[in-house]
Amino acid sequence: MGLPNVSGDFSSEMDVDAFRRLFPLRFYERHLVESIRPDARPLGRARDTTLALGAVTSTDGSALAKIGLTTMLAAIKMEVMTPSIETPDEGCIAIDFHMPPICSPLVRPGRPAEAEPVVSKQLCDTILSSGMINMKELSLISGKAAWMAYLDIYCLDADGALFDAALLSAVAAFSHLQIPVVSMNDDGRVVIISEEHQEGKDPVNKEKRKLTLSSIPFSLTSILHKKYILADPTAEEESIMDTLVTVVLDSSGRLVSLYKPGGTVLAYTSAIQDCIALTRQRVKELRNILDEAVSGMEVD
Amino acid sequence: MEIDRIDERTPNQLRPLICSRNVLNRAHGSSSWSQGDTKVLAAVYGPKAGTKKNENPERACIEVIWKPKTGQSGKLEKEYEMILKRTLQSICILTINPNTTTSVIIQVVSDDGALLPCAINAACAALVDAGIPLKHLAVAVCCGLADSGDVMLDPTKLEEQKMKAFTYLVFPNSVFSVLPEGSLQVEGEPVENGIITSVTQGLMSVSFKFVQVEDYLHCIERGRAASAKMSAFLRRSLQSQLPSDTLKAG
16 A cells, blocks of 8 residues: 655655654645545544433533544532622532543643643633523522532543533533532521432422523534645644634524634635534534433433 | 724724833843733743753744733633744744744733733734744734624723623734735735634624624624734834834824
8 A cells, every 4th residue: 555656756665654654744635635534534524423421420410522532521510609799699610621641642640731721711711601501590599509510521532622522521511410409407508418318308499400501502623724624633633733723603503712723824714614614514413412312311 | 883982992993002122131032012001011032942842843932921910820821821822833933943942921011901912912022022033923903792793993801891702813914025916815815814813702693694603704804904004003113223112003
């Protein structure tokens, strides 16, 4: 299996793997000309995506999302807190993204990965500005008690498009979330009551509730390289071609975020429109995947 | 449609720009950039020998350190560092000084909205002052989107909080060229229309139409118009030879 003559003299007698390592960019460009990628995907196709809800039983809501090899585990823990004075009838969400050394050879123990605070901040901005969660729903007693949702996302395998997988797992964890039942104890404090001791106590919130999620955000990261747009890049592609564009659209088609942090390729209007069109397709796919996962849970 | 702004600017009006270079003695290049009450100080040290870990030694490496006005740097500062680093990487010619590191240190002096664009402009002026080889300059502008759908340029902090969405856009500066007109065009658009960096926050565009990105495209259009003005200002202030020379935009 020899490649056609592209790198002059010695590529004809070179092994494909060696060529890939020595001339990664040329290796990719040879594929791009044929509108195909080394993993046999067309340029605009995202990798296979799977979603499993309820992966962690000790939490109130959890999900495991896989986009290709990129794996994210999201879990939500609910705690009762006193709401702030400015927003007495609103709860709060704290989002944290973790990249343990297990996820990639680039992450060393002891030193946090560079991407960690960035993805964390991006997730926080996206989830809050999309208005997916009505903070008022997280209120228990106005001015006295409200829910604090701790959302932790662990990256188990980092193979590109980290933000997409993280957002998908976060959204799925919220749709799996079951708010625990609480009651007022003798000291006047709101406590979570466990299933067995429910009798004799008056629950503040009647039954286990689910959050109503309006306009769920979904995202697609693409690479711009010359005139090509590669959807859902792998870690290898991200390291070779440096211009990333992440588009987040919500389920009603509004633009939540268009994020392009630098990169050598400039984005013109047509490229932006193409990226948005690709994302719109992907939103439909992801919606179906999420709906299937949620309905699968209800059957059980 | 006219909207009232707190400081009685028109929607397209930027705040007064002040740029001074060579403000620090020990730094290899420095600049101070202010837009109204937002002020940022940038210093450039380098190129120093060697690259950081996990960086490609065949290219020059750029390191950005963001110092907030008060307190320690948190997630927001880390995100700004990453955006700034990638933006500067895209305008520097990284192949000229391989295996070197250039440090860009940003110190926020006062924040009154549009902080990241202000820092990008300051960093760009400081890189020029340090003589780091650049492909072109970067011009950053902040576009705010009011509830009514109107675009306001360069919002103050108070305006930013009231707006439903805003976006930071970075464009290349407009070039003077001896080449015939049109030869620098990419896909029918001039080079300076290409977006280097885009960061948005908040929901954009109305929900009753099918194609719902007009708001964003509208922002880009207005941002481009403003970036042309800013790049003219940047050019004027960089051309002035006297180090203490400050120019005010009209």
